[in-house]
Amino acid sequence: MRALLVVNPRATATTQRSRDILVRALESAVDLTVRYTERRGHATTLARAAAESGVDVVVTLGGDGTVNEAVNGLMTAPAALAGLAGPPAFRLPALAVVPGGSTNVFARALGLPRGWADGTSVILDGLRDGRHRVISLGRADDRYFTFTAGLGLDAAVVRRVEQARLRGRTSTPGLYLRALAGQVFTGADRADPPLTLERPGESSEPGLGTVIVQNTAPWTYVGDRPVDPNPDASFDLGLDLLALRRLKVSATARTVTQLAWRSGDPHGKHVFRLHDLAEFTVVSSRPQAFQLDGDYLGERQKVHFVSVPSALRVIC
Template sequence: MTACLIYNPAARGEKAAALRRKIERLSDVTLMPTERPGHATELAAKAADNGAELVIAVGGDGTLYEVINGLMRAERRPRLGLIPAGTANVFALEHNIPWDFEAALQTALHGTPKTIDLIRANFQNGTRYAAQLAGVGFDAMTLGFVSWELKKKYGKLAYWIAAVKALFHAQPSLTCSFNGCRRECGLALIGNGRFYGGRLVCFPDASPEDGMMDLTLFPRVGLITAARVCGRILTGRSLCLSRADYFQTNQITIESPGVDFQLEGEWVGVSPVTFSVIKHALTFNAPGPQSHRRK
């Protein structure tokens, strides 16, 4: 089996350095180090075009987002593997992928094949894909204020700081079209799995295999409340969803122009944007009876 492993050799911190040493000792996979933001997308597409049977992403939700978008460029898509790292990996949590390096590596190489849907976002600047989640409105605006330096210095507090910064910008108003109706809201969260922002269950009935997206729509509220809600969402803290409306659909269009949206916690662009489901888009190696079998 031809396997390629995509990782960031410039990731900072002691944990990242230890992970890099483990990766660079591997001999049974082709190592593809990234050199710049967005490079993982190019490398994944190249690996697929060169006939790789398996592409393993090492990193957090952002790295996985880039790799998936590279694989979706290819006509023949290799199987996906994941070794979780970084500050967050909602996909790993959703699919019970181990955080231990050796266990995750064996799962990526020998796990049980599982086919999943993806979220597709069509907007003015092109098309992007996500495995887990999307957000439109205040959460995406807030993410634009979160830098690596801020996260390194303050940890999860960085998201609260960013939410306060976002208070000085007008809260967006969204017009959403789905299931033959139109609704107004202040924040739209779209899930292909149960979790958002860590262990926060924002989409309790969501499944990455049912051909549907789950929507949680929050009404427009005061700026202080919006910052509080957004901070709790982005840090994975418990949240009262009683004021939110919950739906399922296979397509939703955000008609309002100029509103920020994000995929997998990465700021992507502005609306108008249409999100739709791509059924059975990718196959990845999930934990299962054979996940720890060695060659």
């Protein structure tokens, strides 16, 4: 079995020694090639080339951003897909995720241990036993995501956190909470919500202040605590959506409190939720912050979301 290990050398939860141990462990089970990412987007290039060369498994060591890039490389590999029948999951290499970032939402949503060492042990057992799970993915325009996407408030918070990290701050739950508070109190969209949800065959839903899309549950973690606005979201179903009709400070603070203390139960007249959607479009009257799998991707005024069933085989 041929495998590619894609390593993000800046992964926060690993060291060179731990990476060396991982490489030796994987070499005991597969014919392994190791590549280190050198820039943003490099994991996409490496995974796409691996799929085109007939590799059986792509293993990532990094955070959710590295996983997202690798998934996009696999899902856009033309040589791996050309002329082959069946869903993408059975035309592409399997994916194995070793958690190496600060949060590792995707790996934890799959039920993998939080630490890289225990995660590696589960993956080795899965490789030897031929064990995998077939999951759906989300697609936002031409970019795939594994667990979440967002337009508006949550993406603006991600932008603030990324800016803080560029200034040398460490990613912590406290940093995210401060970024959220800053965005809620200074954001410009409280009085005039810019987003509209459009669904095939349904009336449009205007006046939305932020939209969160989930491909699985939970949406994220604060330390060990899952944050779960759509607890029925699943890798086995379509996309779930949570929107807030207005971003008034009191209403937004109430929703945040509900998520923090009664996970999975945001409610109120300003909360709008939908379950198991095949596709929809979010349109904005002005540019809005946009994120996929916790990475800020700039601003958008229109994003078309699609659920992609049976998209990927994951070793877990």
